[in-house]
Amino acid sequence: MDESKQKQIFDEWLSQHKGIMFKIVRAYAFIPHDQDDLFQEISLQLWRSIPDFRGEAKPSTWIYRVALYTATIWARREKRQPPTQPLADIEHTLTVTAQQDHERLDWLYEQIGQLEPVDRSVCLLLLDGFSYKEIADMLGISESNVGVKVHRIKQHLIYKSKEVQP
Amino acid sequence: MKNFEEMQSIWESQHDEKLFAVDDTALHAYIKRKGRTTRSLLELFEWIMIALNLLVGVALAVDLLRDNGSGYRLILPVTYLTFSAYALLRRLKRQANEVRFKPTLLGELDKAIWQIDYLIRQGQTMMTWYVLPLVLALSITVFYNQKSLWTLAPTLALIPLCYFGIRWEINKWHLPKKRDLEALREKLIAPEVH
Numbered sequence: 001m002d003e004s005k006q007k008q009i010f011d012e013w014l015s016q017h018k019g020i021m022f023k024i025v026r027a028y029a030f031i032p033h034d035q036d037d038l039f040q041e042i043s044l045q046l047w048r049s050i051p052d053f054r055g056e057a058k059p060s061t062w063i064y065r066v067a068l069y070t071a072t073i074w075a076r077r078e079k080r081q082p083p084t085q086p087l088a089d090i091e092h093t094l095t096v097t098a099q100q101d102h103e104r105l106d107w108l109y110e111q112i113g114q115l116e117p118v119d120r121s122v123c124l125l126l127l128d129g130f131s132y133k134e135i136a137d138m139l140g141i142s143e144s145n146v147g148v149k150v151h152r153i154k155q156h157l158i159y160k161s162k163e164v165q166p
Numbered sequence: 167m168k169n170f171e172e173m174q175s176i177w178e179s180q181h182d183e184k185l186f187a188v189d190d191t192a193l194h195a196y197i198k199r200k201g202r203t204t205r206s207l208l209e210l211f212e213w214i215m216i217a218l219n220l221l222v223g224v225a226l227a228v229d230l231l232r233d234n235g236s237g238y239r240l241i242l243p244v245t246y247l248t249f250s251a252y253a254l255l256r257r258l259k260r261q262a263n264e265v266r267f268k269p270t271l272l273g274e275l276d277k278a279i280w281q282i283d284y285l286i287r288q289g290q291t292m293m294t295w296y297v298l299p300l301v302l303a304l305s306i307t308v309f310y311n312q313k314s315l316w317t318l319a320p321t322l323a324l325i326p327l328c329y330f331g332i333r334w335e336i337n338k339w340h341l342p343k344k345r346d347l348e349a350l351r352e353k354l355i356a357p358e359v360h
Contacts, residue, residue, distance in 0.1 A: 010197075014188070022186050035186075040196055047197050057269070069274045076346055093193040094186050104176050118353045121271065127177040140272025141355055154170045161173070 001051045009050050014043070017063045023128075024064075025094070027112045027120055028071040032096055038074050039094040045070045064125070065138050072117040111160050115153065122149045123157075208281055211288065212257045219250035238310035245303040249296065260284060275351045282344040289332040289340075297328055 014021075021042055029035040049066045053059075112123050125135045132150070136143045223246030230239050267277040301321060308318055 007194075014190075014193075018188065023180075026185075039186075039188075040193070043193055044197055044200050052269075062269075065269065065271060065274075069271050072271070072350065073278075073347075076350060093189050093196060095189070096186060102176075102180065105180050108173055108176060116353060118350065127174055129174075138270060139354065140268055140270030145355065157173060158170065 006047070006050050009053075010047050013046065013059055013063055017060055020060060020063050020128075021067055023124060024067045024071050026109055027124055028075050028117070030113060032094075035096075036092055036094045038071060041074055042067045042070045043093070061134070061138060064128075068121045068124070068138075072121060075117040075120075107161075107164065108157075111157055115156075119149060119153055122146065123153050126150055126153070206281075208260075208285055211285070212253060212260075215253040216250050216257070219246045219253065223247035223250055238307060241303050242307050245300060249300075272351070272354055275347055275354065279344060279347050279351065282340050282347070286336050286340050286344075289336050292332060293325075293329055297325060301325065 021039065024042065025035050025039050029038040046063060046066050049062070053062055057065075112120055115123060121139065122135060125138065130138070132143045132146045135150075136146045139146070223243050226243035226246065229235075230243060233239075263280075264277060267273040267280070301318075304321055305318060308314075
């Protein structure tokens, strides 16, 4: 695949599906510097994945899978090894432009952020309306396994919501 | 929030597109720089093995042809060229093997674990199937050339360095990364939510 075609696909994906990337970035990284770093990493992995994209899945599903895998690995790596590069040396590609005045959404992101990286993936897919089968296909696990994870995640979130709103 | 459906409706109300701004120019510059230059460790290792052995093998073969040499002098160029061809074959085999991993999160994890295993195996077999045969070929050449075996001393000194270097690399980098990926894999396939 030539580079201009690859760039065209990448730009299309970015303009149409950046919402997916932003949600994942926000669920896995919590300070602007980390969000920028993760966004760059996801973008890079998406770029590299384009030659492998055969169109068998929808672009949104493909982007979700690549972004979730990248974010899951990134979250574990960051936990193990804090970044060594000075903040000033990092190029900035992503900036927070507005603060959403949405207390309940912030709370939801906070709770998702407290889940294990793998469970965060399941939770994000579930909230975005993917079926158990679609989640299972994307993660490569059985539907029944997805069902068990979903059940526990829902229980956890409802329990946490009762803590703040007795 | 009393139930999950309510959480879902809150989730759907978000407008994250407006929350962040992407600097397209900086992003493209970053991708151009990283996308081209960064090869995986595995790819780099394979290309070094293929190119280095090929270069040395061809240089020795050209030297041999110039002098109309034969016999024992054939051993070294043939050894190097064989290593280069073998490294190329292994690379092709690896690429064929990688196709079998499904495009899922689990498939990506399995592929990453398999690639680390492959690197570890490469490192471990390098001593037996690369360094030692090379030293043997060098020894035969030196012996037939009627040169002192002391000329081999620097090469022999490299063997323990090579051995401990490979072990250090495996223990310091590859094994911890593999264990981490395996733990993640376990979390993914285990039905429990922690």
